[in-house]
Amino acid sequence: MASSSFRTDYNRVAGLGSAREGAGHWWAQRLTAIALIPLSIAFVFLFGSTLGEGREAAIETFGHPLAALTAILFIAVGFSHLQLGLRIVIEDYVHGRKLAFTLLILNVLLCWGLAAVGVFSVARIAFGYAG
Amino acid sequence: MAGPNEGNRPLSPHATIYRWPLNAVMSILHRMTGVGMALGAILVVWWFLALSISPGQFRLADGLMTSLPGDFVMVCLLAALWYHFCNGIRHLIWDTGAGLDEGSVRRSALAGWFGTALLTAGSLALISNGI
Numbered sequence: 001m002a003s004s005s006f007r008t009d010y011n012r013v014a015g016l017g018s019a020r021e022g023a024g025h026w027w028a029q030r031l032t033a034i035a036l037i038p039l040s041i042a043f044v045f046l047f048g049s050t051l052g053e054g055r056e057a058a059i060e061t062f063g064h065p066l067a068a069l070t071a072i073l074f075i076a077v078g079f080s081h082l083q084l085g086l087r088i089v090i091e092d093y094v095h096g097r098k099l100a101f102t103l104l105i106l107n108v109l110l111c112w113g114l115a116a117v118g119v120f121s122v123a124r125i126a127f128g129y130a131g
Numbered sequence: 132m133a134g135p136n137e138g139n140r141p142l143s144p145h146a147t148i149y150r151w152p153l154n155a156v157m158s159i160l161h162r163m164t165g166v167g168m169a170l171g172a173i174l175v176v177w178w179f180l181a182l183s184i185s186p187g188q189f190r191l192a193d194g195l196m197t198s199l200p201g202d203f204v205m206v207c208l209l210a211a212l213w214y215h216f217c218n219g220i221r222h223l224i225w226d227t228g229a230g231l232d233e234g235s236v237r238r239s240a241l242a243g244w245f246g247t248a249l250l251t252a253g254s255l256a257l258i259s260n261g262i
Contacts, residue, residue, distance in 0.1 A: 030223065030226060033219050033222075033223060034223065036216075036219075037216070037220070040212060040216060044209065044212065044254055044258075045254065045257065045258060047175065048209075048254065048257075048258030049257070049258045051178075051193065051196060051197060051205070051258075052193060052196075052197035055182065055186055055189045055190075055193075058182050058189070058193075059182065062179075062182075071179070075172075075175070075176070075179075078172060079172060082165070082168070082169060082172055085162075085165045085166075086165075086166065086169065089162055089165070089166055114172065114173065114176050115176075117176055117180055118175065118176040118179055118180070120183075121176070121179035121180045121182065121183040122179050122183075124183040125179065125182055125183050129183070130182060130183050130184075131183065131184045131185045
C-alpha cells in the first residue's frame with residue numbers, strides 16, 4: 001500500500017470501501033435471490049392453484065403448516081429482495097436529491113410494512129383466526 | 132450538458148438510431164419486471180389480508196384478481212416473475228465468473244427467453260383451473 005494513501009489502517013482492514021458498506025447490499029441481494037428460487041416455484045403453485053377457488057379452499061390450503069411457512073418465507077424474503085432492488089433503481093434513475101431521499105425512505109418503510117402485514121395475515125389464517 | 136460552444140451544430144445520431152443490443156434489452160427488462168412485481172407483491176399481501184379479515188373483503192380482492200382484467204394482470208405478473216427468475220439465474224452464474232464471453236451471453240439470453248415461455252405456459256397449465 002502506497003504511503004501516500006489517505007485511508008487509515010482501520011478503514012483498510014474493515015474492507016468497507018468509500019461507501020462504508022462494502023459488499024453488504026450485493027451479498028444480501030444474491031442471498032435472497034438464491035432463497036427465492038425454490039420459494040417462488042413453491043409459492044406460484046400454491047397461490048396460483050388457490051386463487052379463485054373460494055375462501056374455504058384458501059383457508060384450508062394456507063391452514064397447512066408447510067403452505068403457511070412457504071407463504072411467510074416467500075413474503076419475507078421477497079420483500080427483502082424487492083427493497084434491495086428498488087433501492088438500486090431509485091439510486092440510478094431518480095436524480096432530484098429530495099425526491100430520491102424521500103423515495104429511498106418510503107421504499108424501506110413500505111417494504112417492511114407490507115411484509116409485516118403479509119406475514120401477520122398468513123399467520124392469522126394458519127392459526128385459525130381468519131375473521 | 133450545456134457547454135459554452137454548443138450553438139446550433141448538428142449532432143451525430145446516437146442512442147435513438149441504433150437497434151437495441153440484446154444485452155441492453157435483457158438488462159432493462161430485468162429491472163422493469165422487478166419494479167412491476169412490486170404491484171404483484173401488493174396484490175398478494177392484499178389477498179392474504181382480505182382472506183384473514185372477512186368473507187366480504189376476500190370476495191372483493193379475490194374477485195378483482197380473477198376478473199378478466201385481473202387475469203390479464205396476473206398472467207403478466209407471472210410472466211414477469213419467470214423472466215426475472217431466469218435472467219436472475221443468469222446473473223448468479225455470471226457472479227461465479229462463468230458464461231461471460233459473447234457467445235455464452237447470447238446463448239443464455241435465448242435460453243432465458245425459452246425458459247420464461249416454458250415456465251409461464253407450464254405453470255399456467257398447472258394452475259389454470261382458476262382462470
